[in-house]
Amino acid sequence: MKKTVLITGATSGIGKATAQIMAKKDYKVILCGRRKERLAELEKELSEFTEVHSLSFDVRDKEAVFSTINSLPAEFSQIDVLINNAGNAHGLDPIQNGNVDDWDAMIDINVKGLLYVSKAIIPQMIQRKAGHIINIGSIAGKEVYPNGNVYCASKHAVDAINNGMRMDLNPYGIRVGAIHPGMVETEFSEVRFKGDADRASNVYKGLDALQAEDIADIIHFVVSRKYHVNIADLIVYPTAQASATIVKKNI
Ligand code: NDP
Ligand code: 8X3
Numbered sequence: 001m002k003k004t005v006l007i008t009g010a011t012s013g014i015g016k017a018t019a020q021i022m023a024k025k026d027y028k029v030i031l032c033g034r035r036k037e038r039l040a041e042l043e044k045e046l047s048e049f050t051e052v053h054s055l056s057f058d059v060r061d062k063e064a065v066f067s068t069i070n071s072l073p074a075e076f077s078q079i080d081v082l083i084n085n086a087g088n089a090h091g092l093d094p095i096q097n098g099n100v101d102d103w104d105a106m107i108d109i110n111v112k113g114l115l116y117v118s119k120a121i122i123p124q125m126i127q128r129k130a131g132h133i134i135n136i137g138s139i140a141g142k143e144v145y146p147n148g149n150v151y152c153a154s155k156h157a158v159d160a161i162n163n164g165m166r167m168d169l170n171p172y173g174i175r176v177g178a179i180h181p182g183m184v185e186t187e188f189s190e191v192r193f194k195g196d197a198d199r200a201s202n203v204y205k206g207l208d209a210l211q212a213e214d215i216a217d218i219i220h221f222v223v224s225r226k227y228h229v230n231i232a233d234l235i236v237y238p239t240a241q242a243s244a245t246i247v248k249k250n251i
Helices: 013-024 036-046 062-070 100-128 149-172 188-192 197-203 212-223
Strands: 004-007 028-033 052-056 081-084 132-136 175-181 233-236
Touching: 004 013, 013 028, 013 036, 013 212, 028 036, 036 052, 052 062, 062 100, 081 100, 100 132, 100 149, 132 149, 132 212, 149 175, 175 212, 188 197, 212 233
Parallel strands: 004 028, 004 081, 028 052, 081 132, 132 175, 175 233
Antiparallel strands: none
């Protein structure tokens, strides 16, 4: 029987690339995100390979998260793999200049949103004593860099939640692990810099940054190990990057 994967943040970047790979690897795919047109477009593209269902909700909206996930049609209601990927950085400012709305967005989306989606799906995994949760953290969850303050805090929280989830779900045989990417060239920096495309593209200038497909490939590798193998914590840098602040650029 085909397994079903639910991917949050599937309208762009890592989530979209993961949906594309998983669809071609014969998983049924549930695409989540806010942007309905993008969901519809991707659903159409992937329907050529597998069964696809789209859910449009904001992960900050607690009620919407639970009601949407609880009303999945029967053929998609068993979620074997959850990929908690939705998230972004908002701003890159010293703490004293930080924008309170940016702080709210990062904590509400990256931390609380991940918790809500997990809470909606974990009970069925417990009932079946099977399942796999992959939390997309970041190197920002392993180290703090100047001006990264609240984004780093949100990803440190993801790291902690990932470890806590693995402990708490251990009695039920549920696999839990995190992947922590370094620089991946997606819409991430455009969101961080509020649509400033020049500033965003500068981040990746002069190096071979990771591409969304690189992380998607690794996600598929992690998911497709034999069930007794749980990859719990994985840091992935582009070769040009050695830490959050050490990056070799050819410019
Ligand atoms: P993108 O900006 O390309 O994608 C972000 C995705 O998250 C979009 O699909 C977006 O969908 C979704 N999303 C954002 N806010 C919400 C919300 N409130 N409700 C529901 N969905 C939301 O960035 P990436 O692909 O790079 O980011 C994916 C994950 O990877 C994030 O958790 C990010 O922190 C992490 N990461 C990224 C790195 C990078 O360098 N790019 C490095 C390390 C980690 P929509 O707007 O349609 O709702
Ligand atoms: C994204 C990578 O270095 O911008 O999480 O925090 S970084």
